[in-house]
Amino acid sequence: MNAQACHLPRPQKVYLLSADKNLKDTLANLWDDGQLEIVHFDRGRGAIEVLFNELPDLLIVDNDLPDMPGLDVVNLVKSENVYRQLPVILAIREERLLEGAAWCSAEVDDLIIVPSSPARMKARIYLTITRASRAFDANPLSKLPGNTSIIQRIQEMIDRREDFALAYADLDYFKSFNDKYGFSRGDEVLMMSARVIVNTIRGFSGVRSFVGHVGGDDFVFILPPDKVELACQRIVENFDSIVPHFYDEDDRAKGYIQSTDREGNMRTFPLMAISIAVVFNVDGRLKHYGEASQIAMTLKKKAKENPKSSYVLDKRQA
Amino acid sequence: MVEDLKLERKDQILAVKDLPTLPKVLDEVSRLVRDPDSSTEQIAKLISMDQVLSAKVLKMVNSPIYGFPGRISSIHHALVLLGFNVLRGVIVSTSVMDMMNQAMVGLWEHSVGCALASSTIARHVGLKDVEDVSVAGLLHDLGKVVTAVQLPDMKSGIDSLVKAKDLTYLDAEKEFMGFGHDRVNAWIADHWKLPPSIKEGMSYHHKPQLARLYPEVACCVHLGDFMVRVFEYGSGGDDNVLYLEPEALKKLKLKPSDLEAILDQLSEQFLEIADLSFV
Numbered sequence: 001m002n003a004q005a006c007h008l009p010r011p012q013k014v015y016l017l018s019a020d021k022n023l024k025d026t027l028a029n030l031w032d033d034g035q036l037e038i039v040h041f042d043r044g045r046g047a048i049e050v051l052f053n054e055l056p057d058l059l060i061v062d063n064d065l066p067d068m069p070g071l072d073v074v075n076l077v078k079s080e081n082v083y084r085q086l087p088v089i090l091a092i093r094e095e096r097l098l099e100g101a102a103w104c105s106a107e108v109d110d111l112i113i114v115p116s117s118p119a120r121m122k123a124r125i126y127l128t129i130t131r132a133s134r135a136f137d138a139n140p141l142s143k144l145p146g147n148t149s150i151i152q153r154i155q156e157m158i159d160r161r162e163d164f165a166l167a168y169a170d171l172d173y174f175k176s177f178n179d180k181y182g183f184s185r186g187d188e189v190l191m192m193s194a195r196v197i198v199n200t201i202r203g204f205s206g207v208r209s210f211v212g213h214v215g216g217d218d219f220v221f222i223l224p225p226d227k228v229e230l231a232c233q234r235i236v237e238n239f240d241s242i243v244p245h246f247y248d249e250d251d252r253a254k255g256y257i258q259s260t261d262r263e264g265n266m267r268t269f270p271l272m273a274i275s276i277a278v279v280f281n282v283d284g285r286l287k288h289y290g291e292a293s294q295i296a297m298t299l300k301k302k303a304k305e306n307p308k309s310s311y312v313l314d315k316r317q318a
Numbered sequence: 319m320v321e322d323l324k325l326e327r328k329d330q331i332l333a334v335k336d337l338p339t340l341p342k343v344l345d346e347v348s349r350l351v352r353d354p355d356s357s358t359e360q361i362a363k364l365i366s367m368d369q370v371l372s373a374k375v376l377k378m379v380n381s382p383i384y385g386f387p388g389r390i391s392s393i394h395h396a397l398v399l400l401g402f403n404v405l406r407g408v409i410v411s412t413s414v415m416d417m418m419n420q421a422m423v424g425l426w427e428h429s430v431g432c433a434l435a436s437s438t439i440a441r442h443v444g445l446k447d448v449e450d451v452s453v454a455g456l457l458h459d460l461g462k463v464v465t466a467v468q469l470p471d472m473k474s475g476i477d478s479l480v481k482a483k484d485l486t487y488l489d490a491e492k493e494f495m496g497f498g499h500d501r502v503n504a505w506i507a508d509h510w511k512l513p514p515s516i517k518e519g520m521s522y523h524h525k526p527q528l529a530r531l532y533p534e535v536a537c538c539v540h541l542g543d544f545m546v547r548v549f550e551y552g553s554g555g556d557d558n559v560l561y562l563e564p565e566a567l568k569k570l571k572l573k574p575s576d577l578e579a580i581l582d583q584l585s586e587q588f589l590e591i592a593d594l595s596f597v
Binding site for chain 1: 354358384385386389390391395398399400401402403446
């Protein structure tokens, strides 16, 4: 693969903490098109306060700082949960590595052995940044892309005036299922729903598509406008035939469960169903991600009026 | 000593990495999966004709990786949840039965026949999950395949014992190994986290009266196994007609006249699948 062809998702801000002039120069010359904004600090102490106030996308720390061990800086930052997502690369000399440094107890995401060739350094930095963005935004349960990626993708398509259909799916009566059977059984249903949606969407080969997991029982998918209705039909059909298997035998036979409602009263609830609301962006109708979700929420209310699985397409478009 | 030996053999059996299938089945499934126009239904229908491929997709979809172990008993559902990419992986990693083991073609036919017979019975008595019964019927002799692959010496010993003493395959297994394929089925079903209905059908098909959770499934497979032998479709490894447990008929509330009706219905269906050739 040609490393030149790999573009970073957006310009990245990097803090470099090092007194090593060579390292600074190498880093500054890796990307010449402004993809990497480098803020340089000679010492550890001065950098920490800046770090705590404004997080970069990547932190590169020299193991040998003039005023304190590089690992102390890393540990200071990483011990705070709000800073833990920040990817950190430790720059270390080969001989220091052989000393058996305590870096194994530090929360470092990668190492660069200095001095290092620019090509190697570039690859390492690129991989660390992209790996962090993947890990950061994946839904912990389904491992599907989460909110940040979803919004980014939609806004990207809007900005390019690309035609697409955006579908919001969620489950009806999921809460009562969760209340009756417990969280882990609820998670099973979410995993199943994620698989049904992903495989149905992937079944449309040769088109640009996307599936994301907003969280809980909310999912999003994107397809070309002419494919979306068939996708909705298939998802509804597959979901409805599989979901009964996640109920206990007797509840399944009855076709409903008994659980407490929001007011704490015992009530009966139908088996879970899936509701899908579809918004279209054709001829650059939408300007902003927020419009899409606004329209979708209104449509979803309509889909929800039907206790069975159903989908609603944005009529103003069709 | 005997227990130690059994434990050792159980470990060997559960260490199974790959179960081979018949070349023709594998070719046909690979062809369908490559064809962009084929549907999940079509592929599921074909995979449902093969005990090894069916067992593999059920094992995979019920594995903890997917997050809902023991829930999926239908081949079609398994394919919907796994997706074509994973299915391609299953096919690529399935090997073809070698010449020597081609003798097992009869067992494939017997298994498909049993799936058909068991599900016909299930439909006749009005069971809700006919597909579970069909899958359990298809997999009821999987233990024989796994044993043949993992413990080939045992397989040849059992075969010669069947011939020499005219024993049923099950009795020969018990005499030679100390346990039968019904027990192997139970081990596999637990190890692979197959749903309880499939497990009971597979492991109690010789003693359906002992099934606790899904006795109807076990009874249907028991009766199905009996009927496919009556029709002499395929081979379960011996030429004996099985002992028919009267309890099974009672449990399914079947009268002799019902049996006749089912047999009539089956004979037509067997004529249809007789065209299906496995070699």
